[in-house]
Amino acid sequence: MAVFCYRCGTALPVSARFCSNCGTVVSVTPPIAGRPLVRPHVGRQIAGVCLGLAQANAWDVALVRVLTVVGFFFSGGLVAVAYLAGWIGIPEEPYPMPGAYPPNV
């Protein structure tokens, strides 16, 4: 898979950090969290909805939790309904098989 300079469109090798044509820094896009939307078992507080959302979207879990608690009181129950919907609709993270490697990923 080739990487293209977003400024001049020159095809670059994947390992390129600068465009060989115009010198633009080729930004390396950090891998997005990439975790599926699941409710993890480890680290959850109630149902793991906030933790699952935070991990799936690479958000700060503390921020998600604070906004959720604030939303409980100031959204007229909308966040509460959304949390329950997530509790029901978001699948639980499957338990790792014994002997799976690496553990706890």
Ligand SMILES: [Zn+2]
């Ligand atoms: Zn370029």
